[in-house]
Amino acid sequence: MKSQIYRVQIDQFEGPLDLLLYFIRRDEIDIYDIPISNITSEYLQIIEDMKSMNLSIAGEFILMAATLMRIKSKMLLPRPILDEDGELIDPRTQLVEQLLEYQQYKDISIELSERWNEQSTRHHRGLAQKVEDTDNLELAFKEVSLFDLAKYFKEAMDRMPVITSYELKRDSISLDYKKEHILQSFDGDGVLSFKRLLSNCKDKIEMIISFLALLDLIRLRKISVFQNQLFDSIEIHRLEKN
């Protein structure tokens, strides 16, 4: 098996087209007469190898596999496909055109790469100091496109301080209601333990409101708070009876 001899490193290819061009170069295949059957099976073998190595296969490789198989199946059809003029349609034509076009740009990219390497050895003057005050704006301004403006606008917006919104919940219990509630919670002797008051609270918010209500009632001189000794339980005494 050919694919066993040539271990192809998939990541050295720019994509499925690059991989197919490699097969064509390696086997010196006539690009207008690609042996679809061989290419397809070798291509599928590589995808299988990738799977067995647990590599994630890019979608474009799967797409090409499907394309190759479709071409192969079309070529197996006994009835040839004809176009409007009665000319025979080669199912490979579209793929071949795609390969040739891609090859063109690959060639150009090599030229560009050489230019890049050559030019990057030739240095020029760095950015000059910006002239702050100038009468001649035409000399000072570079051409700015609409998309440049949009870009700078986005950058400016990104630099803005972030204001995160958060929800405010309306208090479920009002302070007045709680005050009334406390006043009605006293036993016959007019005494209420602080501990019991808090243990009746459902949540933290209610505890806080109870505490605020307590403070307010003290201010209004309706209750008084006592503690016999340090760390002893706190007792709330009712001062007046309405």
Added chain:
Amino acid sequence: MKDFEKIIEALLFASSEPLTQKKINLIFDNNSNSPDLESQVIKLNNKYSEQGHSIEILNLDGGYQIRTKADFDYYVRKLLNNSSQSHLSQAALETLSIISYKQPISKPDVESIRGVDCSGVLKNLLTKLLIKIKGRDNSPGRPLVYATTNEFLQVFGLNRLSDLPKLKEVSEILEEQPALTEQINAFK
């Protein structure tokens, strides 16, 4: 004024971007007697090569710029604290090739030629200022279209886009790929 050559030399020396005839005209207040940039550049370049200077004036991006010669790359690079030559990936170069010939071109069109997803590469080229967003296409979804920038011309040492190497004719590619029909038949 007889010192045009020296004035042009000073302007070229001080300019961080390629100097154009348009700028020269502005500097000379659009006088009819403003110097011709190209002829002065030729004189200067002749002088530099005769006297064996380490600099040369190049025709870039529709203008002229003084650049050091490649022989002095090692030293200038050290001065600029730029020890390693930066590289463009194969993907970036392929994408640039396609954009430079087909601009303005949308992402889907670049991708259909390369056969792979190009989002990352395009982003990279945009941040390197080698390409820019030119506008929108009228095809479905109105995708953004990309074009090369002035920086692209400068970096690749091109005066204008038409200076790019010609796209190889299909037949030329085929000549480099000898058709070995017998071998193909053997495969079948």
